[in-house]
Amino acid sequence: MSRAIDLTGERFGRLRVICFAGTNRSGNRTWRCLCDCGKEHIATTSNLLSGSTKSCGCYHRECVAQMNYIHGKSSTRLHGIWRGMKMRCYNKKSSSYDRYGERGIRVCAEWKDDFKVFYDWSIRNGYDDTKSIDRIDVNGNYSPDNCRWVDEITQANNKRNNNIVIAHGEAHSLSEWSRISGIDRKTLSDRIRKLGWTLEKALEIEPRDTYDHRGNKAKHNHEGGS
Numbered sequence: 001m002s003r004a005i006d007l008t009g010e011r012f013g014r015l016r017v018i019c020f021a022g023t024n025r026s027g028n029r030t031w032r033c034l035c036d037c038g039k040e041h042i043a044t045t046s047n048l049l050s051g052s053t054k055s056c057g058c059y060h061r062e063c064v065a066q067m068n069y070i071h072g073k074s075s076t077r078l079h080g081i082w083r084g085m086k087m088r089c090y091n092k093k094s095s096s097y098d099r100y101g102e103r104g105i106r107v108c109a110e111w112k113d114d115f116k117v118f119y120d121w122s123i124r125n126g127y128d129d130t131k132s133i134d135r136i137d138v139n140g141n142y143s144p145d146n147c148r149w150v151d152e153i154t155q156a157n158n159k160r161n162n163n164i165v166i167a168h169g170e171a172h173s174l175s176e177w178s179r180i181s182g183i184d185r186k187t188l189s190d191r192i193r194k195l196g197w198t199l200e201k202a203l204e205i206e207p208r209d210t211y212d213h214r215g216n217k218a219k220h221n222h223e224g225g226s
Ligand SMILES: [Zn+2]
Pocket: 014, 035, 036, 037, 038, 039, 055, 056, 057, 058, 059
């Protein structure tokens, strides 16, 4: 026991050394440690000093969980939705920027800067891969207090929202899309129902001009009646 180091009271990552715990079968001195998560863990001197043991194993488990979420299917779809929100609000080259960023719609800081925060909020608030993000106030931001996950089918069957349509991963009634885009609701409705356009396309084309069924600009310069 010449110059044996006493690690009692020392901290290594999440572990705090409580006391000496004897010599193990390989002849290494071990220490009883208390992890920040509340579990006890026995670690050798060399593993503690080298930094190879920093927790009871909870840190590693969290890393694995993190990897699972990063590579999981939900995460992939959510990540796309997250990127889409930021693009609409901040990327001037986005085809939707004029209806989002330019209108002052923002992504709250905690979501914008950290996908994990958005991910965790989504999971806690009933996200699954069939749902779309819905801004409750269509003029409000992407933030926890103004967003919810909505089920397309539930929404479609909901009387108040019997015109729910999805575009850019967002669900809104046609009236709400009309407010967002500044395009008359009837124009949107005609474009979708009579011309068979997708909502994305119906939203994209400015309302002052008239387009034929292929979306080509017509000669006259006001919206051709119903
Ligand atoms: Zn732990």
